[in-house]
Amino acid sequence: MNKKTFTLGIFGGGQLGKFLVQSAKKLNIRTFVFTDSIDSPAIYHCDDFIISNYKNKKKLDFFIKNIDLATFEFENIPFETLDYIKKKIRVSPDPSIIKILQDRLKEKTFLNSIGIKTTEFYYLKKVNKKKINNNIFPALVKTLRLGYDGKGQIFLKDKKNFLKYSFKNNEYIIEKLVNFKKEISIVITRGKNKTVSFDAFENLHKHQILKNSKIPANINKKLNDEAKKISKKIIDKLNYIGTMCVEFFITKKNKLLVNEIAPRVHNSGHLTMNAHNVSQFENHIRAICNLKLKKPKRIHKAIMHNILGQDIEKYRSKEIAKNEFFYDYGKKEIKHKRKMGHITKIF
Numbered sequence: 372m373n374k375k376t377f378t379l380g381i382f383g384g385g386q387l388g389k390f391l392v393q394s395a396k397k398l399n400i401r402t403f404v405f406t407d408s409i410d411s412p413a414i415y416h417c418d419d420f421i422i423s424n425y426k427n428k429k430k431l432d433f434f435i436k437n438i439d440l441a442t443f444e445f446e447n448i449p450f451e452t453l454d455y456i457k458k459k460i461r462v463s464p465d466p467s468i469i470k471i472l473q474d475r476l477k478e479k480t481f482l483n484s485i486g487i488k489t490t491e492f493y494y495l496k497k498v499n500k501k502k503i504n505n506n507i508f509p510a511l512v513k514t515l516r517l518g519y520d521g522k523g524q525i526f527l528k529d530k531k532n533f534l535k536y537s538f539k540n541n542e543y544i545i546e547k548l549v550n551f552k553k554e555i556s557i558v559i560t561r562g563k564n565k566t567v568s569f570d571a572f573e574n575l576h577k578h579q580i581l582k583n584s585k586i587p588a589n590i591n592k593k594l595n596d597e598a599k600k601i602s603k604k605i606i607d608k609l610n611y612i613g614t615m616c617v618e619f620f621i622t623k624k625n626k627l628l629v630n631e632i633a634p635r636v637h638n639s640g641h642l643t644m645n646a647h648n649v650s651q652f653e654n655h656i657r658a659i660c661n662l663k664l665k666k667p668k669r670i671h672k673a674i675m676h677n678i679l680g681q682d683i684e685k686y687r688s689k690e691i692a693k694n695e696f697f698y699d700y701g702k703k704e705i706k707h708k709r710k711m712g713h714i715t716k717i718f
């Protein structure tokens with residue numbers, strides 16, 4: 372390997388990594404992917420890659436030697452790994468932010484501390500289970516860490532169910548199930564001197580996995596602006612550089628509650644590749660590499676559908692219309708509920 376030009380290191384090799392790599396290429400930036408899985412879509416598109424456990428010091432040292440800057444495509448890279456890298460090279464967004472956002476308790480506590488509303492929650496370790504308020508049910512119990520696509524979540528109808536349930540340890544939060552009207556997300560990018568964001572995406576989940584996202588979201592301008600304002604406050608308070616996503620519930624009373632923050636590019640932002648003047652991926656690369664951000668402008672209305680598991684086979688042989696863009700992540704292993712691709716339709 373011959374590192375002569377600026378090289379961006381990316382942790383994680385999934386579809387988000389693949390789209391980041393492709394955006395970097397468009398900007399003439401070399402990429403080096405570090406992934407722990409051989410079945411990683413990004414490795415076919417980057418300039419170099421390593422497949423290794425994220426804690427392998429020898430591999431990490433080699434990686435550091437050959438990159439100028441590191442970023443990541445998902446937040447569950449061990450904090451110790453990012454912190455180790457940070458001692459030698461810039462990591463963007465900063466690992467200290469990831470430490471907060473990797474943990475649902477720290478994340479929600481941070482949000483509440485800056486005056487942003489979330490759903491009601493308790494840390495199981497710190498509450499007397501018998502005394503927990505009946506009003507919180509039906510509820511969801513979520514692991515503090517490592518959950519995604521609904522993994523690590525348990526639905527509990529009532530207190531009786533809850534008291535009967537035996538939790539392995541108490542590293543969970545319990546939160547009230549929100550009877551929401553809609554879910555939306557804001558994808559926002561902060562650079563050194565400028566912050567830009569897309570208007571809200573309207574998201575529909577099935578079994579806690581994103582099914583589709585559409586733009587424009589069917590909400591009024593006031594709510595859209597308020598969601599953008601909240602997202603701006605969060606990104607500024609975190610002093611975050613790069614693209615992140617804020618997921619919201621809109622309650623029946625038209626109030627916004629933040630569900631969670633993804634400190635990375637996000638599935639709901641896939642449609643930006645086809646419906647906007649700039650994608651969430653390109654703006655992330657621009658922000659962390661200190662290039663000028665592009666202000667997002669919507670060119671089309673659009674809807675993006677995720678393609679899970681076996682459904683990918685059907686799409687592989689399906690005729691794709693002129694206004695549709697089909698992305699096959701090319702993952703080798705087809706698994707039930709695994710995100711295998713997506714299709715975006717523009718109007």
Ligand SMILES: Nc1ncnc2c1ncn2[C@@H]1O[C@H](COP(=O)(O)OP(=O)(O)O)[C@@H](O)[C@H]1O
Binds near residue numbers: 518521630
């Ligand atoms: N408190 C809640 N009330 C209602 N729905 C919820 C709640 N928490 C999660 N969900 C549903 O499950 C989806 C995934 O949960 P989320 O907390 O975002 O975890 P993940 O990290 O798996 O994305 C949400 O987008 C929403 O549809």
Ligand SMILES: [Mg+2]
Binds near residue numbers: 618631
């Ligand atoms: Mg989520």
